[in-house]
Amino acid sequence: MPGPTALNFSEATSHDMFAQRLPQSKDDSLPQVLAAAVTHLHALIRELRPTQADWRKVIEFLTDVGHASDERRQEWVLLSDLLGASALVEEINSRRPKTATPNTVRGPFFRADVPQLPLGGNISLDGIGETLDVFGRVQDLDGDPIANAEIITWQANAQGFYENQQPDLQPEFNLRGCFRTDTDGRFHYRTIKPCGYGVPDDGPVGKLLRQAGYPLCRPAHLHFMIKAPEFETVTTHIYDGSDPHLAEDAIFAVKPELVRTFEQQGKGWLLKLTFIMVRARRGAGT
Amino acid sequence: MPGPTALNFSEATSHDMFAQRLPQSKDDSLPQVLAAAVTHLHALIRELRPTQADWRKVIEFLTDVGHASDERRQEWVLLSDLLGASALVEEINSRRPKTATPNTVRGPFFRADVPQLPLGGNISLDGIGETLDVFGRVQDLDGDPIANAEIITWQANAQGFYENQQPDLQPEFNLRGCFRTDTDGRFHYRTIKPCGYGVPDDGPVGKLLRQAGYPLCRPAHLHFMIKAPEFETVTTHIYDGSDPHLAEDAIFAVKPELVRTFEQQGKGWLLKLTFIMVRARRGAGT
Incomplete structure (x- = not known):
C-alpha cells in the first residue's frame, strides 16, 4: 500500500495533485491548459461548496445543454x-x-x-x-x-x-x-x-x-x-x-x-x- | 445611443459587468453561483488568452462530450x-x-x-x-x-x-x-x-x-x-x-x-x- 502522502487528496492539494500527474514539458500547451482549467474549477468548487446533489444538478445541466445542441442549434x-x-x-x-x-x-x-x-x-x-x-x-x-x-x-x-x-x-x-x-x-x-x-x-x-x-x-x-x-x-x-x-x-x-x-x-x-x-x-x- | 461607460466591456470589467446585471438578492443562490462561475471562467480566459480558433476547439470539445453522453454512457x-x-x-x-x-x-x-x-x-x-x-x-x-x-x-x-x-x-x-x-x-x-x-x-x-x-x-x-x-x-x-x-x-x-x-x-x-x-x-x- 502506498504511503499516506500519495493519497493525501484534500481541498488544499487537489489541483496540485492533478497538475503533478501531467507531463511538465513547456512545448505542449494542452497540459498547461488543463492544469489552469482544473485550478479554477477546484477554486470555484471550494468557494461554492456544492453538495453532491448540487453537483448532480450541474452534471444534469451540462447533459441537457449537450442534448439541446445539434446541426441547427448550438x-x-x-x-x-x-x-x-x-x-x-x-x-x-x-x-x-x-x-x-x-x-x-x-x-x-x-x-x-x-x-x-x-x-x-x-x-x-x-x-x-x-x-x-x-x-x-x-x-x-x-x-x-x-x-x-x-x-x-x-x-x-x-x-x-x-x-x-x-x-x-x-x-x-x-x-x-x-x-x-x-x-x-x-x-x-x-x-x-x-x-x-x-x-x-x-x-x-x-x-x-x-x-x-x-x-x-x-x-x-x-x-x-x-x-x-x-x-x-x-x-x-x-x-x-x-x-x-x-x-x-x-x-x-x-x-x-x-x-x-x-x-x-x-x-x-x-x-x-x-x-x-x-x-x-x-x-x-x- | 448610450454613454461610453455603459459599453465599456474590457478584460478588466467583463466579469463585473456580468455580475451587475444579476439581481442582488441574498436569498437566491443561483445568481451568486453564476457570478462566481463567470468570475473564474473569465479569469481562466484572461490567463490562457485563447484565439477565436482555440475557443472554437473548446466549444467543439463540449459539443462532442454532449453527443457522447446517452443513457448508457455519462x-x-x-x-x-x-x-x-x-x-x-x-x-x-x-x-x-x-x-x-x-x-x-x-x-x-x-x-x-x-x-x-x-x-x-x-x-x-x-x-x-x-x-x-x-x-x-x-x-x-x-x-x-x-x-x-x-x-x-x-x-x-x-x-x-x-x-x-x-x-x-x-x-x-x-x-x-x-x-x-x-x-x-x-x-x-x-x-x-x-x-x-x-x-x-x-x-x-x-x-x-x-x-x-x-x-x-x-x-x-x-x-x-x-x-x-x-x-x-x-x-x-x-x-x-x-x-x-x-x-x-x-x-x-x-x-x-x-x-x-x-x-x-x-x-x-x-x-x-x-x-x-x-x-x-x-x-x-x-
Whole structure:
C-alpha cells in the first residue's frame, strides 16, 4: 500500500495533485491548459461548496445543454455568448488599429452554406417587414477599395427570429446572403429592417439565465462576415442606433464603432456602411 | 445611443459587468453561483488568452462530450471524475467521524435498476474469473448491527470492463447485485475478483486526457452503495490492497480506509468487510 502522502487528496492539494500527474514539458500547451482549467474549477468548487446533489444538478445541466445542441442549434455557443466568454475572447484578440472595423461575437445563428447572390439582390425571401436598402464599401486602412471581397450577412426578421429558429415559418436562407464587392469595393443589397429580440430561452441555457434574473435582450442588428485574401476576416454586427436596449446587450457585443443610424427613406429605410479591413500578418490565421 | 461607460466591456470589467446585471438578492443562490462561475471562467480566459480558433476547439470539445453522453454512457460524469471535481465535491461534503466508512466518487458505471438477490447469490452471470467470496457486516458507530440495509454492488470483470461497457459481450446485470443485510447486519455474496482498468479513452474526455499525457488507470475495486433508513447513504469503493496503481488512481478516489487485503482461499479469494454508517441529521439529505 502506498504511503499516506500519495493519497493525501484534500481541498488544499487537489489541483496540485492533478497538475503533478501531467507531463511538465513547456512545448505542449494542452497540459498547461488543463492544469489552469482544473485550478479554477477546484477554486470555484471550494468557494461554492456544492453538495453532491448540487453537483448532480450541474452534471444534469451540462447533459441537457449537450442534448439541446445539434446541426441547427448550438447551445454551447449560446452559453459561451451569454456568459460573456465569447465577447472576452474577441476582446483579447482584438488588436486592430482604432480606425479599422472591430470584430464582435459571431453568435449561434451563423450558417456557412449561404448561397451567393448578385449585387442588388433581395435577401428577404418572404417580403415581410419594412424594406431596408444597404449600401456598403469595403476598404483598407488607406481608404483604397478592396475588390471581390466576400460579404456574408445574416439577420433576424421583423419579429426577431432567424430562419434556422423557424424552419417551418421562414423559407430556408431567408435573410441570409453572400455577395462580392465590385472593383470599387462597393456592395449593395435589399433586405428588411431587423427587430431586436430576446435570446432563445426555450433551451437549458436560456432557461437557467432567465431563472437567475439575467436580462436576455439583444438590440436590433445585422451580422456581417467579410473575407478578402491577405486581410484579417471581419466578423461583426451593425446595430440600429435607435434601439433602446443598446446598453444591455445580453452577449456584450455592442461597441460604439458598430452603431449606425438607419435613415428613413420613403416607406422604407436606408443604411450606409463602410468596413475597414486590416492586412493579415504573415503566418497569422485570418 | 448610450454613454461610453455603459459599453465599456474590457478584460478588466467583463466579469463585473456580468455580475451587475444579476439581481442582488441574498436569498437566491443561483445568481451568486453564476457570478462566481463567470468570475473564474473569465479569469481562466484572461490567463490562457485563447484565439477565436482555440475557443472554437473548446466549444467543439463540449459539443462532442454532449453527443457522447446517452443513457448508457455519462461522459460528463467521466469528465468531472477525471478532473478531480467529483472527488473534491465528495471531500467537501465528507464530515463523518473518523471511524465511519467514508464516501468516495460514485463513478459513471452505476445503474440504479439492479435486481435484488438472496444472500449468498452469485453476481457473476458468466462465471469468468477467479471466484471471490465477500462477507460483510453493516453496523453503526457503536458496533450495533443495521438489519435490512440495502447493499448495491457493481464492479468490472476480470478484464476490467463493466457490463454496460460491453453490452454485446457480457450478460445484462453481470457483476451487479442488490442485497439486504440479515438481522445481525450481515451479508455475503459470491463474485469474481475484479481487475484494475484503464479509464475509457474511446470518448472525447478520455482522448483529451490521454493526449495531454494524463495517466488513466484505476486500481482494482468493488463499488458499494449502502442505504438504511435514518442513516447517511454510503457510496464508496473497496480497493484490492495488492494493486500496484493505488497511488495514481485517475479519479482520486482511493482513501487508505478503503484499501483491503483480498485473502487467497484455495483456488479463489475471500474478502471480509465492515461498513460503519452514521445516523443522518434531521432534515439533512441522505
